[in-house]
Amino acid sequence: MKALVLAGGSGTRLRPITHTSAKQLVPVANKPVLFYGLEAIAAAGVREIGIVVGSTHAEIEAAVGDGSRFGVEVTYLRQEAPLGLAHAVLIAREFLGEDDFVMYLGDNFIVGGINGVIERFVRDRPAAQIMLTQVANPSQFGVAELDGDGRVVALEEKPRRPKSDLALVGVYLFTSAVHEAVGELKPSWRHELEITDAIQWLIDHDHRVESSVISGYWKDTGNVADMLEVNRLVLESVETRIEGSVDAASELIGxxxxxxxxxxxxxxxxxxxxxxxxxxxxxxxxxxxxxxxADCVVAGSEIEYSIVLPRASITGVRRIESSLIGHDVVVTPAPSMPRAHRLVLGDHSQVQISS
Known part of the structure; x- marks a missing residue:
């Protein structure tokens, strides 16, 4: 079995951070989200991984390298534009050959790994196996409709009127049958080749598609709130480790x-x-x-429930919380007089000011 990891998206929901950084490399607990996925794939015994990259390919290739740090062999596959998940399968055809493969979205986070779902797929070998979870906002995801026996009967990508609250989790498993399905697709109303349409094609042509509803933790880390929640979850499992310098006047709790x-x-x-x-x-x-x-400065300030990216500086700020602060950002207090806020903000920024 091979793996296809998608890391070519532009990350519009995380702007302005993603104007200068690949969304898959935004860190939680100081490790890029993408690395958690690669570690999960390697832990499941998959050794050949194709990573689909786009405009941020240089940054991703520099971070991941040849895959040896994860115990895998990585092949990079260029996608000229984010034209859909099924388009990624299309351009990966030569790499995948006739092998079964797991497709993993590089900005997804799943607690517990994917060993179990791969073992089930290898045992039962349906044409496709998908994972579903209940969500409060199904119109933002690919949505599955099940019949009374729990079989998948229909799929729709980001429907305006969802027929269920079961969203597709960003892990899919396929046999080579999916290539015929992808070859038959036309672009959707979003002008993309949708993987949901490919799976629907398999259903319509009497191929077996299996699903399971997961009750564990899954997040699509596409926005700040989800990034902070995943960061919280990962930090819940850390163990105390003091390798830097802590002076006697400091207090570490927990x-x-x-x-x-x-x-x-x-x-x-x-x-x-x-x-x-x-x-x-x-x-x-x-x-x-x-x-x-790494290499951040926090001086005379308070910060909680936040992610601060490398080389940022926060000086003399009374209170920051629930924030994502980008690379090389400088945060300082405004002069006491006149009482005014001074802001230099990129496109798509969001600011909440306590007055």
């Missing part, structure tokens, strides 16, 4: 990770939290569920 080269001075950190290598925390409070990345 499970806190201080990576090599980090310096904590006259500060209070309440875990679970992680402070990346080379970061400096001075005269500050870092609250639970916060990830401070």
């Amino acid at each position: 499970r806190v990770v201080v990576e090599p080269g980090a310096v904590i001075e006259r500060s209070r950190i309440v875990g679970p939290a992680i402070v990346g290598g080379g970061a400096s925390i001075r005269d500050s409070y870092v609250g639970p569920f916060t990830s401070i990345a």
Whole structure:
């Protein structure tokens, strides 16, 4: 079996962060989301992975390399534009050959890995196997309609009027039968080749499509709220590890990770939290569920339930929470007079100001 990992999306829901960074490389607990997926695939015994990349290919290729750090062999497949999940299968045809494969969306996060679903697929070998979960906003996902016996009878991508609340989780398993289905597709109303249409083609042509409704944790980390929630979940499982410098005037409470080269001075950190290598925390409070990345500075400030990306600086700010702060961002207080906010914001930014 092979794996096809999709990492070519533009990440419009995470702008402006994704104007300068691949959405699959935005970190949770100081590790890119994409890496969690690659680790799950490797843990399931899959060794050949094709990664579909787009305009951010250089950044992703630099981060992942040849795959040896994950114990896999990686082949990069260029997609000229994000033209749909089925289009990714189309351009990967030569890489996939006649092998069965698992397709994994690179910005998805699934607790518990995918070993069980792959074992079931290998045992039963349907033409396609999908994972479903109940969601509150099905119109934002591919949606499955089941009959009274729980069989998949229809699929629709981001329907305006969903027929169920069962969304497709970003993990699909296929035999080579899917290639015929993909070859028959026409672009949808979204001008994309939809994987839901390919699976529907298999159903309509009497191929067996299996599904399972998962009750465990799954997130499509496409927006800030979901990123923060996944960060919280991952930090829940960290164990205390102090490899940087913590002075006697500082207090660490609960499970806190201080990576090599980090310096904590006259500060209070309440875990679970992680402070990346080379970061400096001075005269500050870092609250639970916060990830401070490498080479950041937090001085005379308070921050909680947030993700701070590398080399950001937060100085003299009274309180920050529920925030995603990008690479090399500088956050400082405004002058006391005149009382005004001074903002330099990229396109699609969101700001909440306490007045």
